Amino acid sequence: GAVVSQHPSRVICKSGTSVKIECRSLDFQATTMFWYRQFPKQSLMLMATSNEGSKATYEQGVEKDKFLINHASLTLSTLTVTSAHPEDSSFYICSARDPREIHNSPLHFGNGTRLTVT
């Protein structure tokens, strides 16, 4: 079945540095991928929709200059957290849908990236 892979699974960085998280669709092409963020004991919150070959669409309250999204190919979207601060520490999860599946098929999620900013 369709698989979405994220890398890295965990990352620790120092405050002020930037971190890149990759999301890959392993056996299908995804023109659209979704990035979520989840703080401890909270639900997933959609951050942005990544569109292959065009600009990402950000949800209200998400800073596009801080969370850079690049969807340069049909199998890869990247999320870069720029100038990370401790409050950016969170669980970041991406998802995508296999376009070969029927129209109401579910989204497939990656296993998430745990970011810790020290």
Place this chain on the structure above:
Amino acid sequence: DAKTTQPPSMDCAEGRAANLPCNHSTISGNEYVYWYRQIHSQGPQYIIHGLKNNETNEMASLIITEDRKSSTLILPHATLRDTAVYYCIVRVEDFGNEKLTFGTGTRLTIIP
């Protein structure tokens, strides 16, 4: 997308059926009901979805009331590995706009 209401937590004995309710009283006729679960520190896992008919797969059964205002996810023989947060989501099948809006879900704990 229609809002859903789920109990914040539930316990179930191992080997018994776990029945997780979800209210979606404002659901529209073209909105599907999806269930996902999230085991600690992992990404959400799809379980099942339906429109108006009851559905069953290898993981679970989905019972949707006739008026579609509520549904129940049934795990027939719960195991310890079923301990997770379960999310009920309703959304329009809008091709090209597949984003999901997660609520707070139900934290299901399977008791040995």
